[in-house]
Amino acid sequence: MTVAKPLPHDAAARHVDGSARYVDDIPVPAGTLHLCFGCARISRGRVTAVDLGPVRAAEGVIAVLTADDLPFDNDVAPVAHDEPLLSDGTVHYAGQPLFLVVAESHLQARRAARRAEISYEEETPILTVEQALAADSRFEEGPRVYGRGDVEAALATAPLVTEGEIEIGGQEHFYLEGQAALALPQEGGDMIVHASSQHPTEIQHKVADALGLPMHAVRVEVRRMGGGFGGKESQGNALAVACAVAARATGRPCKMRYDRDDDFTITGKRHPFVIRYRAGHDAEGRLLAVDFRQFAVCGWSQDLSLAVADRAMLHADNAYWIPTVRIESHRLKTNHQSHTAFRGFGGPQGMVGIERVLDHVAHRVGRDPAEVRRLNYYAEAEEGALSAPLGGSAASPPEDISAKKKDLQERRVTPYGQVVEDFILGGMTERLLETSGYHVRRARVAEWNARNEVIKRGLAFTPVKFGISFTLTHLNQAGALVHVYQDGSVALNHGGTEMGQGLFQKVAQVAAQVFGLPMAAVRITATDTAKVPNTSATAASSGSDLNGMAVRLACEEIAGRMAAFLAERHQAKPTEVRFRESRVEVGAESYSFAEAAKACWMGRVSLSATGYYRTPDISWDRIRGEGRPFFYFAYGAVVSEVAVDTLTGEYRILRADILHDAGSSLNPAIDRGQVEGGYVQGAGWLTTEELVWDDAGRLRTHAPSTYKIPAASDAPEVFEVNFWQAENRAETIHRSKAVGEPPLMLGISVLMALSDAVAACGPGYPALDAPATPERVLAAIRRVRGAA
Amino acid sequence: MTKVSMTVNGEAAEGEVEGRTLLVEFLREELGLTGTHVGCDTSQCGACVVHVDGKDVKACTIFALEAEGAEVRTIEGMANPDGSLNVIQQAFQDHHGLQCGFCTPGMVMSAAALLAENPKPSEHEIRDYLEGNICRCTGYHNIVKAIMAASGQDVSRIAAE
Numbered sequence: 001m002t003v004a005k006p007l008p009h010d011a012a013a014r015h016v017d018g019s020a021r022y023v024d025d026i027p028v029p030a031g032t033l034h035l036c037f038g039c040a041r042i043s044r045g046r047v048t049a050v051d052l053g054p055v056r057a058a059e060g061v062i063a064v065l066t067a068d069d070l071p072f073d074n075d076v077a078p079v080a081h082d083e084p085l086l087s088d089g090t091v092h093y094a095g096q097p098l099f100l101v102v103a104e105s106h107l108q109a110r111r112a113a114r115r116a117e118i119s120y121e122e123e124t125p126i127l128t129v130e131q132a133l134a135a136d137s138r139f140e141e142g143p144r145v146y147g148r149g150d151v152e153a154a155l156a157t158a159p160l161v162t163e164g165e166i167e168i169g170g171q172e173h174f175y176l177e178g179q180a181a182l183a184l185p186q187e188g189g190d191m192i193v194h195a196s197s198q199h200p201t202e203i204q205h206k207v208a209d210a211l212g213l214p215m216h217a218v219r220v221e222v223r224r225m226g227g228g229f230g231g232k233e234s235q236g237n238a239l240a241v242a243c244a245v246a247a248r249a250t251g252r253p254c255k256m257r258y259d260r261d262d263d264f265t266i267t268g269k270r271h272p273f274v275i276r277y278r279a280g281h282d283a284e285g286r287l288l289a290v291d292f293r294q295f296a297v298c299g300w301s302q303d304l305s306l307a308v309a310d311r312a313m314l315h316a317d318n319a320y321w322i323p324t325v326r327i328e329s330h331r332l333k334t335n336h337q338s339h340t341a342f343r344g345f346g347g348p349q350g351m352v353g354i355e356r357v358l359d360h361v362a363h364r365v366g367r368d369p370a371e372v373r374r375l376n377y378y379a380e381a382e383e384g385a386l387s388a389p390l391g392g393s394a395a396s397p398p399e400d401i402s403a404k405k406k407d408l409q410e411r412r413v414t415p416y417g418q419v420v421e422d423f424i425l426g427g428m429t430e431r432l433l434e435t436s437g438y439h440v441r442r443a444r445v446a447e448w449n450a451r452n453e454v455i456k457r458g459l460a461f462t463p464v465k466f467g468i469s470f471t472l473t474h475l476n477q478a479g480a481l482v483h484v485y486q487d488g489s490v491a492l493n494h495g496g497t498e499m500g501q502g503l504f505q506k507v508a509q510v511a512a513q514v515f516g517l518p519m520a521a522v523r524i525t526a527t528d529t530a531k532v533p534n535t536s537a538t539a540a541s542s543g544s545d546l547n548g549m550a551v552r553l554a555c556e557e558i559a560g561r562m563a564a565f566l567a568e569r570h571q572a573k574p575t576e577v578r579f580r581e582s583r584v585e586v587g588a589e590s591y592s593f594a595e596a597a598k599a600c601w602m603g604r605v606s607l608s609a610t611g612y613y614r615t616p617d618i619s620w621d622r623i624r625g626e627g628r629p630f631f632y633f634a635y636g637a638v639v640s641e642v643a644v645d646t647l648t649g650e651y652r653i654l655r656a657d658i659l660h661d662a663g664s665s666l667n668p669a670i671d672r673g674q675v676e677g678g679y680v681q682g683a684g685w686l687t688t689e690e691l692v693w694d695d696a697g698r699l700r701t702h703a704p705s706t707y708k709i710p711a712a713s714d715a716p717e718v719f720e721v722n723f724w725q726a727e728n729r730a731e732t733i734h735r736s737k738a739v740g741e742p743p744l745m746l747g748i749s750v751l752m753a754l755s756d757a758v759a760a761c762g763p764g765y766p767a768l769d770a771p772a773t774p775e776r777v778l779a780a781i782r783r784v785r786g787a788a
Numbered sequence: 789m790t791k792v793s794m795t796v797n798g799e800a801a802e803g804e805v806e807g808r809t810l811l812v813e814f815l816r817e818e819l820g821l822t823g824t825h826v827g828c829d830t831s832q833c834g835a836c837v838v839h840v841d842g843k844d845v846k847a848c849t850i851f852a853l854e855a856e857g858a859e860v861r862t863i864e865g866m867a868n869p870d871g872s873l874n875v876i877q878q879a880f881q882d883h884h885g886l887q888c889g890f891c892t893p894g895m896v897m898s899a900a901a902l903l904a905e906n907p908k909p910s911e912h913e914i915r916d917y918l919e920g921n922i923c924r925c926t927g928y929h930n931i932v933k934a935i936m937a938a939s940g941q942d943v944s945r946i947a948a949e
Contacts, residue, residue, distance in 0.1 A: 008881050015889030016877035016896055018823015018863035025822035174924050176827045176835055176890035226825070226890030227924050260828040500888025500925045669884050673926055677887065680927035704832040704922060712918040712928040717911065719929050 002512040002519055003734050006669030010498075010505040010524050011224065022226050023180040023196045024257050032182075033062055035242055035256035036109035037097035038116050039266065040087065043335040043697025044125040047089045047098065047118060054115040055101060060108030062250060065100040070245060072212035076237035078202055080302040083338065085210070085241050091120065092300035093335050094698045095265035097238065102246045102254065110259060125335035125697040129274045129295045132332035139302050139331040146313050146625030147415050149324030154289030158280025162364050165277070166356045167769040168349050170297070171270035171342055171685040172701075174709050175499075177226020179236050179267065180257035183207075183243035190217045191244050196225045197236040198497050199537035204529045206237045207244040215529075218244075223526035228499035229681070230341030233537045234303055235267040264702035269691060270342035271308055272297040275353040280324075285358075285365045285372035289324035292316050292353055296331050296346070299338040305331050308339075308346035310471055310622055314629060315350035317415055319425050319465040320358070320376040325415045335697050341539060343681065344741045347466055348748070352686070352770065355462055355748050359755055363765045369752070370429075370438065370461040378465075379411035380426040381729070417626045418467075420633060422729045425463045428637045428659050433461065435722070436639040436657035445641070449760040456646055457654075458757025461639045462749040466742040467630030468541055469618050475536040476615035476631075478546035482511065482554040484562075484607040488594030490515060490522045494611075495535025496547035497527045501740055502670035503543040509666055510548045510733060514555035516579035517593055532610075541634070541738035544666060546613060548733035554611025562596060565605045616731075632730035634742040635661040638679070640716070640749035644757040649778030651754060653683065655718035658746055663728035663737030675721050675743040682747020684710040686770045687754070761785055794855045796821070797865025805852045812836045812847035814855075815862060823863040823893045827922070834921030837894040837901075838862045844901035846920070863893035866900065876900055876938040883943070885934035887925035895921050899935045908939050911946070 014020035038055065040047075052064050067074050067086040077083035087098045099116065103109035126137050155161055181203075182194040191211060195203050200220040208215045220240070225232055239256045246254040258266065273296055280289040294312055298305035313327045358376065362369035412420045433439065438461060445457045470476050480494040492511050498504045504524045512522045529535070536546070562584065563577035570586045578585040584596035591599065600607060620629035638658045644651040656679060662671040688708035692700045701707040727735035751772055758766035758777060762784035769776055793802035796819060803818040815821045815838070824847055827835030831849040838847045839861040868874050873881065876899050886892045895918070902909055902917045909917070914935050915928070923931060933946045 006884075008884060009886060009889070011889060012881040012884075012886060013873065015886050015892040016863075016873060016880045017867055018821075018893045020889050021822070022825070022890065024826070025816075027820070174922075176833060176888065176922065176924055177825070178827070225888065226827075227888040229924070260830065500886075500890075502887065673884050673887055673930060676927035676929045677925045678927075681924065703830050704828050705830060709922050709924065710927075711922065712915040712932060715915075715928045717915075719927075 002509040003666055004664065005509065005667065007505060007509065007519065007667060009502050009670065010508060021223065022177050023182055023194050026182060026194055028182065028255060029253050032253040032255055033102050033104065033246065033250060034106040034109045035246055035254055036101045036113045037262070037266065038099040038101060038113040040091040040094060040096040040098055042091055042120050042122050043094040045091050045120045045122040047087065047091060048121050049119040051117040052099060054117065055112045058108065058112035058115055060104035061101060061112045062104065063102040063246065065102070065246065065249065070210070073209040075209070076206055076241050077301060078234040078237065078304060083301040083303070085238055093337055094696070095337060097266065100242050100246065102250060106257070127334060127336070127693060127697050129297065129332060132334050137333045139298060139305060139333055144313065144329045144625070145326065147326035151289050151291045151324050151326040154324040155278055155280040155291065158288045159282050160364065161278060161280050162361050163278045164360055164767055166275050166353065168273040168275065168352050169771050170272040170339060170691050171689055172264060172691060172707055173229045173231030173269065173342060174704065175225065175227030175229060175231055178258045178260055178263045179232065179239050181236060181239040181243045182253065182255040183240070183247040184253045185247045185251060189213065191247065193218065193220045193240050193244060195220055195222055195236050195240045196232055197222055197240065198225070198228045198232045198499060198539060199234065200497065200527050200529050201535045202234065202537065203237060203240045206241050210241045210245055211248055219528065219530045221526050221528045222497045225497065225499040229343045230345065230539065231267060232499070233341040233539050235340055261702050265699055266337065268299055268303060268338040268340035270685065271305065271339040271346065271349065273312065273349040277353060277357050279357045279361055281361050283365055285361050285367050285375060287320065287322050287376050290322050290357060292327045294327065294329045294350065294353065296329065297334055297336065297339065298331050299334055299336040301338040303338040303340050305339065307471055308341065310346070312346035312350035314416060314467055314471065315347040316353055318351045318354045319378060319463040320354060321378045321411045322415065327415060336693065343744045345540065347741065348682065348745050351464070351745050352748055352751070355752060359752050360765055363759060368442065370433065373461065373463065374429055377426055378420045378423045379408040381421060381423050416629070418628045418630060422632055424661065424724065424726065425465065425635050425637060428635060428661065428724050429463060432637045432639060432657060432659040438639055441641065454646055456644050456757045456760045458642045458644065458753040458755065458760065459639065460749045460752035460756050462752055464636035464742055464745040466634050466745065468545065468634055468738045469615055469629060469631045470536065470540045470542060471620055471622065471629045473618055473620055476542065476546065476618060477536065478550040478613050479532040479535060480547060480550035480554045480611040481531045482551065482558060482609055482611065484558055484597050486598045486601040488521065488592065488597045490517065491525055492522055492551065493525045493528065493531045494547040494551050495527065495532045496543040497538040499538065501543065501674060502667060503538065503547065506544045506666040506670060507548050507551050510552050511555050514552060514559055514579065515593060517582055541740035541742065543740065544736065545732050545738050546615070548666065549613035550611040552611065552733060553613060554609045557609040557611065558607055561605050562600050565600050565603050566596060632728060634737045634739065636742050636746050638746040638749045640753045642750065642753040642757055644754065644777060646761055646781050649774035649781065651774065651777060653716040653750055656716040657720045659722050659724055660743060661724040661737060662739045663732065664735040665723065666734060666736045668723065671739045672721055674739045676719065678743025679746045680710050680715050682744040683750040686747055686751040687772055688714070690771050690773050758784055790853060792852050792856055794858050794860050796860045797862060807851065807853060809852045810848055811850045811852045811855050814852035815847060821862050821864050825890055825893060827890065832922065833891070834894040834898060835891050837897040837921065839897060839901065844898055863896060866896060876903070879934040879938035883930050883934040883937055885926065885931040891921060891923045895923065895931055899938065902935070903939055908941060911936065
């Protein structure tokens with residue numbers, strides 16, 4: 001058995017001795033050139049005059065390219081064809097690439113790029129939600145609206161209405177390895193590209209268009225990334241296309257890696273949001289109606305913003321059944337970097353919105369927020385439920401049964417019409433509140449806060465329900481290519497990319513399992529568009545679900561052929577052939593796997609197969625906001641405790657208790673790493689990671705010196721992570737669940753715990769915006785005290 | 789261009805560099821030792837930590853010429869003499885102290901420097917020492933655990949598999 005084992009990352013040994021290669025580590029041919037963009041210094045306007053003479057004259061410069069020098073398509077957009085590689089003269093954000101320097105060294109290219117003399121005619125940039133709304137600057141014709149029922153009527157009759165607004169900041173990916181690409185020109189005009197990319201097929205597509213070639217003339221290889229987090233889904237296109245264009249122009253290999261400041265300045269981030277809410281509820285905190293208005297700051301080009309904003313709408317409910325609900329989503333076009341995918345893809349922002357509502361409502365009605373959350377849960381799935389989430393007494397008279405069933409069924413329907421068939425948070429919450437000692441600690445925190453004036457503590461429980469599948473239904477497909485060689489060794493390839501999440505190892509475990517082989521027999525190979533074509537980005541947490549299935553199908557195809565051949569040879573049935581412990585058994589006969597492979601080869605049996613998988617049972621109409629966009633949901637639950645210094649606003653996370661649902665995990669060690677890392681990354685987003693653009697639209701936090709990534713001492717010292725032991729109800733690979741994105745949203749509990757601590761300082765509601773930096777926490781403390 | 793010579797991983801190394809050439813550029817581009825990574829270019833992230841005369845130094849914050857005559861050790865020189873992983877490297881693998889791996893060489897080098905001066909650090913001391921090493925993937929828990937384990941301390945309390 002190789003599946004379900006806590007094996008280390010496939011490249012762990014190479015990572016610890018420094019031999020794992022990233023794009024910038026690949027030995028390059030002599031004569032390789034290095035690239036750097038010259039970028040706009042203003043955020044909106046037109047270029048009126050350009051003098052590139054000093055750039056061309058700089059030491060080491062081989063060529064300088066502008067939009068006019070591009071031979072074919074000047075576009076690097078993933079969807080809308082609205083993102084020129086090099087500006088046509090219009091400037092949409094400070095940092096937009098205007099020209100491309102090709103030089104003998106990385107440093108020479110960078111130094112030369114600074115020497116351009118450029119004059120601009122500046123226009124007033126659109127930098128805030130208000131400015132964008134006033135100018136009607138948006139993507140799509142108007143807001144999208146999903147929901148059900150008459151919200152205005154329901155709010156009008158609700159016993160209580162709680163209103164508010166939360167500002168949610170963006171987030172820089174800060175993949176440790178910055179964006180990088182290397183293009184190697186081939187005979188006949190073909191191009192090989194090595195890219196640090198989550199989406200090799202899109203790189204191939206954009207490079208082909210930029211070179212005026214069919215896709216078959218471009219091969220893209222990705223062995224690994226030094227982190228992606230969504231930031232390498234589309235943002236690597238520009239580097240790969242620049243390298244390919246420059247390689248074509250010079251006939252020499254070209255490499256580009258962004259200096260970290262350039263990376264911050266040029267690439268998009270997690271979308272900042274403003275969410276306004278009006279929630280109708282009763283005195284217990286039971287939600288009756290919620291009206292959300294979500295404002296997504298998308299930046300200058302569309303990129304993936306529509307799908308991101310859709311997913312924010314699809315997670316505006318999180319784990320809660322809202323009887324009457326309206327979600328209005330505005331996708332605002334602004335003069336910022338083009339905001340893009342980031343772990344959770346809009347889901348986290350939508351979820352912060354509803355968690356804020358519940359925190360606010362609980363404060364209003366004076367109840368424990370955990371209880372208010374549970375009160376509003378979707379109905380628990382039927383079998384395997386540990387507790388009924390509904391309030392009220394257990395015993396019901398018989399005549400109520402069908403009515404109750406109908407009520408339960410109604411309590412499973414999301415605002416977009418999908419029935420939540422697998423809701424397990426009732427049971428998970430029960431368990432976590434118990435194992436984390438929530439109720440005892442709630443009393444202790446209250447006691448501490450009553451006795452201490454300066455340091456206040458806060459405790460919060462939050463759940464996560466995250467929908468799994470790409471909401472663009474056609475992306476839910478994957479391919480694999482598997483070879484068995486005559487010596488019994490196996491080469492494995494699929495469309496997924498490795499960015500640290502352990503996908504390659506999990507999928508290799510699936511392959512080894514089919515053949516009954518040890519891991520060492522399976523060679524993991526770099527993602528390669530020439531091996532598996534037309535792949536989707538490794539995104540939406542779908543990597544192991546999709547590629548694991550495709551690989552299993554390919555392996556089963558080969559194993560099936562081997563079994564049929566060996567069965568015939570021994571007058572057995574193919575179903576009696578067993579692959580286990582590196583052997584193939586046919587009745588009383590037993591071959592080593594290598595002997596079996598060789599026998600099959602000699603018997604002229606093909607030992608190579610492709611596998612193809614598409615997710616079943618999904619359909620989605622994103623305009624109407626109806627359908628079944630998700631194959632299933634992944635769940636998580638967390639209790640976080642913080643301590644806040646009320647004199648400075650500084651805080652620490654004291655403890656986190658997590659119960660996470662990874663189904664039947666393919667690799668519990670790798671999944672645990674995703675949960676721990678996701679929590680800290682989510683907490684960083686909502687606490688210390690503050691992006692600051694100045695009034696001219698220039699990003700002022702463009703390095704880790706000014707943008708605070710969590711460090712080792714910021715993570716909680718007491719960190720209890722456990723898994724909910726239950727298989728996925730949906731038929732996924734070995735009944736596992738996707739685990740890449742969902743844990744990020746466990747970090748929301750830290751924001752809510754800070755809210756709880758601040759609320760202990762005075763009677764007002766803290767209404768903390770995110771990130772809740774110490775400055776914001778201090779301001780909130782003053783606010784709640786002022787409310788006295 | 790100036791001639792520079794130093795000992796890198798026990799072997800004599802020399803080359804011609806400009807005054808502004810950083811040690812990390814010399815190691816990566818002249819010597820091909822690409823295990824030392826450039827993460828942030830500005831001495832924040834710690835992916836480029838190496839040892840210079842036994843001290844941990846961010847190789848992007850020192851000129852190659854400043855290491856003239858020094859004993860430099862990089863991640864490529866950390867394995868045991870027989871080529872097997874050393875105790876810190878092994879612990880990072882065994883305790884899953886890495887994901888994307890890009891910060892890992894710097895983490896291993898910092899951990900080695902810490903353990904050289906403090907063979908049994910507390911969890912708190914480890915977290916403090918790593919303040920100049922950013923990891924974006926792991927949440928640090930398994931890194932701290934790996935360093936505790938490498939120092940021969942019981943990590944069962946820190947969480948199981």
